[in-house]
Amino acid sequence: MIRLFANASYDFIKWRRWAYGLTAAIIIPGLALFLVHGLNYSIEFTGGTLIQVETTQPVGTGKIRSALDAAGIRDAVVRARVGRSAERAAEPTTEATAQAVDSALAAGLGAGQYKIVRTEAVGPKVGRELQGKAFLAIFFSFVVTLIYLAIRFEWRFGLAAVLATFHDILTTIAFIRYLNLEVSLVVVGAVLTMVGYSLNDTIIIFDRVRENLHKYRRQNLYEILNLSINETLPRSVLTHGTTMATTLALVLLAGEVLRPFALVMTFAIFTGTFSSIYIAAPILMYIEKRWPGEDARGARALKPAAEPQAAPAAPPRSKATV
Numbered sequence: 001m002i003r004l005f006a007n008a009s010y011d012f013i014k015w016r017r018w019a020y021g022l023t024a025a026i027i028i029p030g031l032a033l034f035l036v037h038g039l040n041y042s043i044e045f046t047g048g049t050l051i052q053v054e055t056t057q058p059v060g061t062g063k064i065r066s067a068l069d070a071a072g073i074r075d076a077v078v079r080a081r082v083g084r085s086a087e088r089a090a091e092p093t094t095e096a097t098a099q100a101v102d103s104a105l106a107a108g109l110g111a112g113q114y115k116i117v118r119t120e121a122v123g124p125k126v127g128r129e130l131q132g133k134a135f136l137a138i139f140f141s142f143v144v145t146l147i148y149l150a151i152r153f154e155w156r157f158g159l160a161a162v163l164a165t166f167h168d169i170l171t172t173i174a175f176i177r178y179l180n181l182e183v184s185l186v187v188v189g190a191v192l193t194m195v196g197y198s199l200n201d202t203i204i205i206f207d208r209v210r211e212n213l214h215k216y217r218r219q220n221l222y223e224i225l226n227l228s229i230n231e232t233l234p235r236s237v238l239t240h241g242t243t244m245a246t247t248l249a250l251v252l253l254a255g256e257v258l259r260p261f262a263l264v265m266t267f268a269i270f271t272g273t274f275s276s277i278y279i280a281a282p283i284l285m286y287i288e289k290r291w292p293g294e295d296a297r298g299a300r301a302l303k304p305a306a307e308p309q310a311a312p313a314a315p316p317r318s319k320a321t322v
Helices: 013-037 061-070 095-109 124-152 155-179 185-215 221-253 259-290
Strands: 048-055 076-081 084-089 114-122
Touching: 013 155, 013 221, 013 259, 124 155, 124 185, 155 185, 155 259, 185 221, 185 259, 221 259
Parallel strands: none
Antiparallel strands: 048 084, 048 114, 076 084
């Protein structure tokens, strides 16, 4: 069978500083926007009443907002979608308020010119609980991962993996802020999926690092990391390529509900792969240099800047695909 990148020997670690610059260019402006404007939370987190209206003719959001204002409903957020508009009240309302919105639209748009297709109500207490549970889910995933990797490998590997995943969360938040995506439970699910996806990719590389540390005892960590990344590159390209093809299909063909999930997942594949190579591996190298392991391999982690060495040639392989 054809095996992509069968004899890859790229010096990934050499480009780590360029990678730091790229990730900083994504994270810093995105976090600045996040601190100033926050995130665009859906009604599931903010609480309120969502009324989705389908109109017979295209109607601008200004006309709907004017109709609601005329009826005394002045705290509504109006968003246009393909062929319909959605009105969301900022405060939780009862069925009577939903009827008031119906009456306001009838007066502003005309009876028979629209149809209410969905009404949902979420209290602010429920919204706050959902936010808290979402953050707790991410936090506990970090704790469990750190414990698992500390047992399976050692604490240095676990810390590097968790820091790389934290980087992925920051870049994903910046991405959501740039596109001003509505943060719903579906998007939170995409973020949690991204956390697992990124950790899985990092663990695969670190597992190969552990094997090569025992196999090539004369090589320093710089060379071992490059070798391990190159050896797992075929698997990464095939896995990430097929997954991204699926998420891109969802971006193009899915409806309004699934499109934010697909966008976040598509970006997550990129940032998860990027961080496993350019964030997790260099962080592990720094940690091993700062706090060397049992064989003091970390003391020889970095090559002299003037003479970077490529990854060592691996011994001849069998035809079995890794």
